[in-house]
Amino acid sequence: MLEAAIEALVMILDPQRLPFMFLGIAMGLIVGILPGLSGTVGMSILLPFVYGMDPYTGMALLIGMAAVLHTGDTFPSVLLGIPGSSGSQATIMDGYPLAKSGNAARALGAAFFSSLVGGIIGGITLFLAIPVAKPLVLAFGSPELFMLAVLGLSMVGVLAAKNARHGLLAGLLGLMLGTIGGAPAVSEYRYTFDWIYLFNGIPLAVVALGLFAFPEMVDLLAQNRKISSKTKLEGSWKDGIVDAIRNKWLMFRSAVTGSLIGFVPGLGGSVVDWISYGLAKQTVKNSDSFGKGDIRGVIAPESANNAKEGGALIPTLLFSIPGSGTTAILLGGLTLMGLQAGPKMVTTDLPITLSIIWTLVLANIFGAIACILLSKPIAKFSLISAKKLVPFLLVLLLVGAYQSTRHIGDMFLFVGIGLLGWIMKRLDWPRAPLLIGFVLAPAAERYLWISMSRYGFSWLTNTGVVIIGIIIILILSSGTIIKKLNKDKKNNEMSSIS
Amino acid sequence: MKSKKLLVLLLSLTFFAGFLTACGSEDASTDQNSDDGQADGSTDTADGVFYEGETIEFLVPFGAGGGTDTFARFMAPYFSDFVEGNPDVQVVNVPGGGSINGANEFVELREHNGLNVLVTSASTHAPYLLGEEAVRFDLKEMIPVAGLPTGGVVYTSPSTGIESPEDLLNPQEDLVYAGISATGLDLVTLLSFEVLGLDVQAVLGYDGRGPSRVAFEQGESNIDYQTSSAFLTNVTPLVESGDAIPMYSFGQLNAEGDIVRDPAFPDLPSIKEVYVELHGEEPSGPAWEAYKTFVGASFTVQKVFWLHSDAPSDAVDALKQASEEMAQDSEFKEKGGEVLGGYDLYVGEEVDQVVNGMLNVDPEVVDWVKEFLKDNYGVERLD
The missing domain is CATH 3.40.190.10 (Periplasmic binding protein-like II)
Incomplete structure (x- = not known):
């Protein structure tokens, strides 16, 4: 295996192939930086060029793009408070407040370093998973997948800790929005009002951009201020890296979580960042500063969303089950190059799988370095006044939203959901629960439906189901327990002083 | 002022985004104008050659990367090579509505000028046969150029x-x-x-x-x-x-x-x-x-390339002839392995036959299927 890995590395580093990886990296960074454009867009742009390439070159191009997407998408999340792609929303929660207080460079430094480490861990996970992937994938039946969706949904409670009622309502609203379109099991269409645009449901990018980006634009314009309250940028990316290293355990933990969630087929990688953010918030000490510019709130999701890509490739390559829009297109790309995802990817086609892993690792390293070099000039965006900045951003956002289906409905819904998001922001309702509900609605419904029609109620006692159930309860209660422990500690200290 | 520089940067980013949109929606699949596909030694001059210097658009009513998209993208360069006049061939994805969207768009919005080709799959044929409400296209009003079975x-x-x-x-x-x-x-x-x-x-x-x-x-x-x-x-x-x-x-x-x-x-x-x-x-x-x-x-007619029924007859002839030659080409067959799944293309009279067979459906059979779906699987929408 090791010998084959080195051989694959030599293949990748072939001077005729290397430029394609860098082309992919450049593409991934640009798509990531432009708000609203996701990996699906990057993939569809690159796909036609893959035709006729040898698989090593083609994969270097496609994987190079996918690997660094979540490194580049940190820029808009931190600097502008708008999601660079659907995988980087959680970074906004703390990255944006940091930028507002003039610490953009520090937040970016920490984010890129975490992305780099996360990406490498994701690649290693993919490598380690090769021999055990089959039993691992087969361990997740529909009941287990349903419970994992519930685990994701439980983050609603974590993220809305202060205002549980509002958070719950927002989560339910998200679940409802997620039911629009074709039902997963019965061929019926729900809430489509005979509008064919809604047959496939509302696109994720439209919801994410509407909820987070539109309200920010409106408020920036209304106040006509710059994003950063200070006129000079403080701190440098080096501070951010130091922050990240100081929180190395969190970074490592988030990366492992990220690649594990990415690996679960059918859950969709779009909530990895939120789950990782929620877990961090629940388990670190003194989490009160989360949401107000805590660097740990940047490290956790950024490490996880890069690690996810490695995990997501396991079911894609070995079982030809795409975990996301990006990997679905990747499967098409494989076919165009004369390969077929399946068990062969770890036997006869193993060199290709290994080259994919190397590309993941290398692209993450180069992508992060490129971003760090770019961070200084790009961080100055936060110093531009809103009147000049917002019109450009609105164009970009509309383009991003319109990319989803290229139907005029994308525009209408972007504005409609944007207004909803703005009202929620004004009323101080948490918006993340709505998004999580929306993303997980199809999976939760699908697997609950299948579990019930296949097993009745007997699935509730499956070992896997019980284990995940216990984990959910632990996560939900851990926040309160840790807080209580801290309080006790403080009380003890107090009493010992007095 | 520095902000001016940034403004320029922003502008260029915006333009780039615009460029991406254009690229994303109309991926240039091929740009080949080589001579090797010249069919029967005909001259390169414009007169008489319908597709000389033209661009054909393959409208795929599914997202990028799916089976039909992959098939269309695989076929695109071969059409470019084999069609007389060596037109450029582009694949355009119009996903949504389980492929009904794109097929509707093909009939209602695309010009019936022989430069637009629709690529359908079983997921497009079934709602048509079952009479889904959203269907506004009529496959009987289209001309099949080539088809592919699967099993x-x-x-x-x-x-x-x-x-x-x-x-x-x-x-x-x-x-x-x-x-x-x-x-x-x-x-x-x-x-x-x-x-x-x-x-x-x-x-x-x-x-x-x-x-x-x-x-x-x-x-x-x-x-x-x-x-x-x-x-x-x-x-x-x-x-x-x-x-x-x-x-x-x-x-x-x-x-x-x-x-x-x-x-x-x-x-x-x-x-x-x-x-x-x-x-x-x-x-x-x-x-x-x-x-x-x-x-x-x-299955027997899993994928079909269609032209509008009122497309110029020169276009129909050119595409039909090209696909017949393509089906015989050894390089095409060899490279087609995974994409074609070991089957031969339907071309010429055969494609007309199988498509006719598919569209010539007894209304009683359709009614029986609707009942079957309703009684066994609770599908009531089709009534």
Whole structure:
């Protein structure tokens, strides 16, 4: 295996192939930086060029793009408070407040370093998973997948800790929005009002951009201020890296979580960042500063969303089950190059799988370095006044939203959901629960439906189901327990002083 | 001022975004204007050659990366080579509405000028045949240029105790089938169970054929089917390790409207032979008629390239001729391996025949299928 890995590395580093990886990296960074454009867009742009390439070159191009997407998408999340792609929303929660207080460079430094480490861990996970992937994938039946969706949904409670009622309502609203379109099991269409645009449901990018980006634009314009309250940028990316290293355990933990969630087929990688953010918030000490510019709130999701890509490739390559829009297109790309995802990817086609892993690792390293070099000039965006900045951003956002289906409905819904998001922001309702509900609605419904029609109620006692159930309860209660422990500690200290 | 510089940067970013949009929607698949495809030594001059210097758009009503998209992208450069005049060929994805969106757009918005080609799959044909409300296209009003079949194989788990097709009626455990949706490709499988008289519980709602195969491997289901290429790649290893036993192929509908063995699986009995073995007579009746209809529309004619019926006849001739030559080309066949799944293209008269067969449906059969879906799977939308 090791010998084959080195051989694959030599293949990748072939001077005729290397430029394609860098082309992919450049593409991934640009798509990531432009708000609203996701990996699906990057993939569809690159796909036609893959035709006729040898698989090593083609994969270097496609994987190079996918690997660094979540490194580049940190820029808009931190600097502008708008999601660079659907995988980087959680970074906004703390990255944006940091930028507002003039610490953009520090937040970016920490984010890129975490992305780099996360990406490498994701690649290693993919490598380690090769021999055990089959039993691992087969361990997740529909009941287990349903419970994992519930685990994701439980983050609603974590993220809305202060205002549980509002958070719950927002989560339910998200679940409802997620039911629009074709039902997963019965061929019926729900809430489509005979509008064919809604047959496939509302696109994720439209919801994410509407909820987070539109309200920010409106408020920036209304106040006509710059994003950063200070006129000079403080701190440098080096501070951010130091922050990240100081929180190395969190970074490592988030990366492992990220690649594990990415690996679960059918859950969709779009909530990895939120789950990782929620877990961090629940388990670190003194989490009160989360949401107000805590660097740990940047490290956790950024490490996880890069690690996810490695995990997501396991079911894609070995079982030809795409975990996301990006990997679905990747499967098409494989076919165009004369390969077929399946068990062969770890036997006869193993060199290709290994080259994919190397590309993941290398692209993450180069992508992060490129971003760090770019961070200084790009961080100055936060110093531009809103009147000049917002019109450009609105164009970009509309383009991003319109990319989803290229139907005029994308525009209408972007504005409609944007207004909803703005009202929620004004009323101080948490918006993340709505998004999580929306993303997980199809999976939760699908697997609950299948579990019930296949097993009745007997699935509730499956070992896997019980284990995940216990984990959910632990996560939900851990926040309160840790807080209580801290309080006790403080009380003890107090009493010992007095 | 520095902000001016940034403004310029912003502007260029915006333009770049615009460029991306253009690229994303109209991916230039080929840009070949080489001479090697010149068909019969005709001159390069513009007179008489319809596609000289033109661009053909393949409208794919699915997202990028799917089976139909991959097929269209594979075919694009060959069309560019073989069509007289060597036009550029671009693939355009118009996803949504389970491919109804794109097909509607082809009829209503695209010019009927011979430069627009629609690529459909079984998912487009079934809603048309079932008379879905959203369908505003009429396949009878289009001209098929080329088509491609695929097949399907039903297999069972050893846990059912079924070792050969003759055991199908007496399984040792309840048969459970994991499917996606009763109105999609699964309809053929469900109809095949109905024809054979199998008692199978269908659990629907899976996210695709990949996840339903994993459900089979997990034991969540114990009878499953995969289309030809997926069967060869992903089920053959299971068969070799003894975790799956192939039962029957769906067969192919021939020109006489009869089911014959699938050329990709010459050693596997078709459903018709299995029926004869189980019941001692040839299959007949409404379920069998319905089965044949939908095998035709879903498998025998899985993918079709269409022109508008009022497209210029020069265009129709040029594309038809090009696909006939393409189907004979050895490089095309060789490179087509995975994409074509071991089948030959339908071209010339054959494509007209099979498409006619698919569209020539007895309304009574359609009504029977609607009843079948309503009674067994609660699909009431089609009334």
